[in-house]
Amino acid sequence: MRRLFKNATILTMTGEEPLRNASLVVAGAEIFYVGTEPPEGRYDETVDLSGKLLMPGLINTHGHAAMCLLRGYGSDLPLQTWLEEKMWPMEARFGAEQVRWGTALAVVEMLKGGTTLFADMYDHMDEVARVVEESGIRASLCRGVIGLGPEEERREKLAESVRFAEEWSGAADGRITTMLGPHAPYTCPPDFLGEFVAASERTGAPVHIHLSETAFEVEQNVRDYGARPVEHLDKLGLLDRPTLVAHAVHLTDAEIELLAERDVKVSHNPGSNLKLGSGIARVPEMLRAGMRPSLGTDSAASNNNLDLLEEIRLAALIHKGNTLDPLAVSASEALRMGTLYGAEAVFLAQKVGTLEAGKLADFIVLDLSAAHLQPQERINDVISHVAYSAVHSDVLDVYVDGEPVVRDGVCTRLDEEKVVARANEALAKILG
Amino acid sequence: MRRLFKNATILTMTGEEPLRNASLVVAGAEIFYVGTEPPEGRYDETVDLSGKLLMPGLINTHGHAAMCLLRGYGSDLPLQTWLEEKMWPMEARFGAEQVRWGTALAVVEMLKGGTTLFADMYDHMDEVARVVEESGIRASLCRGVIGLGPEEERREKLAESVRFAEEWSGAADGRITTMLGPHAPYTCPPDFLGEFVAASERTGAPVHIHLSETAFEVEQNVRDYGARPVEHLDKLGLLDRPTLVAHAVHLTDAEIELLAERDVKVSHNPGSNLKLGSGIARVPEMLRAGMRPSLGTDSAASNNNLDLLEEIRLAALIHKGNTLDPLAVSASEALRMGTLYGAEAVFLAQKVGTLEAGKLADFIVLDLSAAHLQPQERINDVISHVAYSAVHSDVLDVYVDGEPVVRDGVCTRLDEEKVVARANEALAKILG
16 A cells, blocks of 8 residues: 655654655555655555645653543542542542543544554553554553552562563554553562563563652652662662653752663653642753653543643743743754654654654644634744644544544544443443 | 523533533523523524533633734744844734734634633734624724834824724724723833823723733833832822733732732733743732732734633643642633633623623533543533633634624634635735
């Protein structure tokens, strides 16, 4: 199958200016050509994208998709009340059905919003993997493990995390990759984290972990282990493994330096960090240290949406306001955080994240015709339009591995109405 | 004309819980009834809003609509470079045509996003008023005046500001109200501001002015006039007039107290303040002092959109992150900022801002069916869905004075394609 997409404005995200009247040629699952002079030849399908923009699919590097069922539950409460009285009791009732339909609801929202790859950490991960298989989206999955229970339970959970990572790696025609998911330094004792390090060395699977989301947990770490979380994880050898840390809100200069030195990947979650009152991560300092933070939504229970365009916008806005520096994070940088840096964060930068010949054909098409994306004369920067003004409903088409998973704003593989109905039913069942 | 809207979820914004399976009856331009037991009788039109949400129209209390033409121009530059090298030279080329079509483009975007009332400060205001007349939107307009030129020019501009306020007050069947618009303390010398105070006393027109947007202008005010801007304006008697101040980012506790005491209205512009690196206004402190800050987008040149739902979301998010307090500004409070407090800010709270019998029928209908607004079981708070997850494309219908100005997402009075084309042409003409 060879497809020609022509007459588009293309953001390749390789650092070059937007291409005008440009073409993308897709052969099978791969990008064959991107530029302004497409090769002659026969195409199975030719798509005219006049007035439209084509760019890499968005990459959401941290979340808990199934928690989509809890969107708008207990909003605007103090963090501990929200967690202890709302989230945990309800999550304790989650079974396979809740995870399946909560995740499906999340995937519908993500796909329609232009996300082609999401990283997920949760329980009942086989269900999550099956939704990924069915929906056509790409995912980096891990079984999240809280290691505060008895020894035997911990052992089982670790084994389950490893089993999942090995069993599903490369599944769904390679669309699924896996990691190991020790939840956080404050929920996994040091020796248990050490076992994850060993498992990561043995299996080659990277580690996905929460880090320094709140000031409270940093203090707790110092109290319990005599070190701030970054130093703590480094001492345990965890940062020598390929590692993705989520949040990283409360960091000292020295911690940023160490994370940069260890090439640790960061998932910056601006929406969730704001909503929970966790704080504003030091993204400008990370960028200056040479880090390339990616973007995540966290769960819909703490965001309350899974709209990566919104995270891009927040990343481009809040650091300017917070540091009183209008140059803190540019629109281009925010778009890179939502694409290329996302691919790097889940260790897939060789395959996705930019539009280049040889990479996999994960891309999205945005309609630029609406009033909020006008004017489009030469002074009106299209990168700025995407970062500051586009919303998820501007996403028309979404391709993963060269195949359409959303067309004209409708999921091609998932039945959206059914997913919405089943998600509501699955939630209703546990409300009693 | 009597219209019955039934089976809706209704947010009246009067402080009560969302009404389920509720009805709104509109008689002519007014709300006749809102509640769950609508009066029997004949209706000229009955609209079934099952699965939809009805709430007051959104109110945008600060902006410069015509600058919509400059969306995405010179984004991500230092503030002074952006202003002096980009905005001012281009604005100097604006004539009536640019203001007309820039404003029309802005009004299309605002209406489709659920804004039923906008406050505007600019030049060529007769053109702005004509767009308001034609489009069906409601507006509080003022001719903005920079008083740094020669005496004669200042005198002409003041006269023009007063002429406009008097001539257009109550026009468009009462949809247009007016204010006087001295631009800011740093662009209007004290004696000139005094003349505005006198004009406001004479005409009864309120004052709309920029205040303490940047730390720089506060320092300048102290240097030039020996007082911070709030005290400065108060000494000039300006705060004794009904006054709406835009931005109010850099305020001391004493200034907040004084503004509260004088019942000064504030337009909080989170998107613009973040993007320009101006800072984060002390909204939680304002609320604690009893103030009721409203929301504004500022212009699309510094935002870069006119989406009041986004400002509501930013207001609900950024203060939590900035103060590390998840209770800083609740979803309900942010929605009030975008509706009722907006009506108060433009001195129209007797007429709009909530859904109550006797008020004007300015309201919007949101489609709640999409995945990003699910689930909708009893634990999933709909106020939270609107504040944190809804986007402008969820707005289906918009009514002003009981008449539809947007239906099924399409402007009924303005020809959107024509507006987009003319706006681009008007901009192209001044690019040379």
